Amino acid sequence: MDYSQFLNHEIARIPYSGIRRFFDIASEMKEVISLSIGEPDFSTPWHVRQEGIRTLEQGKTWYSPNRGFTELREEICKWIERKYGVSYHPETDVVVTVGGSEAIDLCIRCLINPGDEVLIPEPSFVCYVPMTEMAKGTPVVIETKAEDQFRLTAQALREKITPKSKLLILPFPNNPTGAVMRREHLEEIAEVVREHNLLVLSDEIYGELTYGDRSHVCFAEIDGMKERTILINGFSKTYAMTGWRLGYAAGPTEILDAMTKLHQYAIMSSPTMAQYAAIEALRNGDQDIESMREQYDMRRRLIVDTFNSIGMPCFEPEGAFYVFPSIQKTGLTSEEFCEKLLYSEHVAVVPGNAFGACGEGFVRVSYSYSLKHINEALKRMERFLKSL
Amino acid sequence: MKKLLHLLHEDARLTNAQLAVMLNTSEEAVANAIAEYEEAGIIRGYKAIVNWEKVDSSPNKVTALIELKVTPKRETGFDTIAHRIMEFEEVESVYLMSGGFDLAVMVHGSSMQEIAMFVAKRLSTLETVLSTSTHFVLSRYKEGDVVLNSEIPDDRREYGE
Structure with missing residues (x-):
């Protein structure tokens, strides 16, 4: 039977995520050292896991309210207030979702009418363009550049604004580049947002993973931006809880109402075991974040230093757990580089163009791996570069 | 420099250069700290973990x-x-x-x-x-934090984004 006649045209046309392709090949090979996975290598802190186990033992296996347990929403609001000094109302301004990804999808679908333009800085995580397309919106890509440390600049944003522009995606700290936006950069962006009456989806899933003296600035902190921002965050990266699938959105009541409606019909409620565990994480997890961040930071320094010395120049990423070195000197395309590296040295990294066309000439390397693993991979990569 | 001890405890063969980069300090400072730890009897030795059965x-x-x-x-x-x-x-x-x-x-x-x-x-x-x-x-x-004789890989993640 020809099922293509039945499929929605958009989804039939949209390709699978380019991140997966390389670890599908890698998983078939032996002795592969991978630096391709974008999730913490730590397990969820034990006290958080224990909370999940305890609720299972007690048989608390029912639905929660659509928005998520009140207690969890209260803790989320306290956490945001404590970290960024922004206050949200737990009853009306928050929805707990199945990962940050669901929150992104809800937000785009609840805001975008056919033809509305969504401004998407790239390189960035792979979901914004396809989700916009499924919502019949028009993705407008803004290229960020290595010479700007892959930050979004007000000028680049202005150049892409049209009367149809509605929503700006702010994916910082950034996957795959590790770029962060400091307060002064966000203020520049805020000015443009105000001028052109835009809304902002601020995907801050890596917000707790920033390095150096200055901590993450939430876009809603910027003067006048709270009312224009849908803040998206979650537990996956912050607390090493990827498999629990839990995230959230916070923002203006009317928008969160719409998102909750869609969530109610599509999802009903997020996994409750994960919600109970998340309450524990928010209450008692600060130390866990700190010790994971310390580990990431040491690996980050090592990997950046080594890349710069072996001929894969990279700017110093200040967030997330990725580095995005340039491979232009090799004369290979990102795909060729990754393929050759995989076949000759059995090291898997992700081609930069999986995150947008302007990622060409770069590769994404994750350092959410043990030191032993990273050192072995770096040795192999150095040998590979010498062999070219 | 307690982090230094943790790193060496994890892998004593990290070079001073690598340690210095990770700890955001100089090689000299790392060498001095290690010498002090040795002097003070805090670092008592460096050994390979050998799987003698093999x-x-x-x-x-x-x-x-x-x-x-x-x-x-x-x-x-x-x-x-x-x-x-x-x-x-x-x-x-x-x-x-x-x-x-x-x-x-x-x-x-x-x-x-x-x-x-x-x-x-x-x-x-x-x-x-x-x-x-x-x-x-x-x-x-398992010995000294290292898994011996095991088919279980160190890293069991498969599906990250």
């Missing part, structure tokens, strides 16, 4: 844990006997324990026979040793 004709193929009950000395308690025991080169480690016995002694040798003779002739004959109970190690799964 080494042919290894002299140290058999290990046993020996529980010892002893009579403590009036002045020195368990120290005298512990010091005497750790002098044997067959002895890998000696611990004073809480619970049903006093000293736990890890002993290695080339055969069970050799260890049995060591216990019978040298350990149990020591003055103040009341009784011994010898447990042979059958298989080593």
